[in-house]
Amino acid sequence: MRPILVLATLTVVTLFSLSSAQAADDHPSVATAKAMTSAVHTYTNANREVVSDEFIAGLQKALAPFISFRFMVAESMGAARWEEATPEQRDELEDAFGFTMSRTFYSAFVERILQDKSGQFQTRPEEVEFQIKGKESGKFLLDVSIPGFGDDGDTGRFLFVTGNFGDQGGWQLVDFGGRGVRLVETYRSQYFDIIRDRGIAGLIAALQNKVAQAAD
Secondary structure, eight states: OOOOOEEEEEEOBBOOOOOHHHHHHHHHHHHHHHHHHHHHHHHHHHSOOOOOOHHHOOOHHHHHHTTTTTHHHHHHOHHHHHHHHHHHHHHHHHHHHHHHHHHHIIIIIIIIGBBBTTOOOOOOGGGGGEEEEEEEETEEEEEEEETOOGGGSSOEEEEEEEEGGGGGGGEEEEEEETTTTHHHHHHHHHHHHHHHHHHHHHHHHHHHHHHHHHHH
C-alpha cells in the first residue's frame, strides 16, 4: 500500500539555529536516523529476493529499535482513545500497526531507491543527509535529503520526527512527512472514523485485515 503523502499542509514549526553543523551531526536523534538507514540497507540487501509477508515482518523487526510503533499508533488514535484500550488491545494495535507501517515505509522509501530489477540500492546510507530543522513539542524535526529520490532523479526531501523516550528506548522516530503532509495526521483522520463507527476492536480488525491482505 502506498502512503498518502499529499493531503494537507505541513504544520508550522519553530525553527532554531545550532552553533555548528557538527552539533547537528552529534545529536542523538540524527544518530538514530542514520542507524536506522544503515539497518534497513543491511536487512534489505540480505533479504531482497522477494518482498513477502515474511520479508515485511523481518523489516518490522529491523525498524523496531528505531521507530516507536506504539507511540505512533497511540498518537494516531488520540490520547483518550488509547487510554480506553486494554493492555491486550494496545499490544495488538502496536503489532498490527507496526507491520502495516513497515510495508508503508518500504513502499515510500526502500522500494523507490532500489533499481528496478537489480535489487541494488541506488543510494548508499552514507549519501543520505540529515539536518535538524526545528523543534516541536519536545520532538526534533530532521530534514532528510536522499539523492536521486525526488522528481526527475533529483534530491528528495523528507521529514523525520524524533522523540526521546529516555530509559524506555532513547531517541526513536515517531512520525514521517513529505510534500507538506505528516503520516500520523493522515492516520488520525482515518482511525477517527473507524473508531467512531466500529470502536477500538474495529480498528484492530481493520489493521489486522491489512496484515492479512499483505500476506495474500
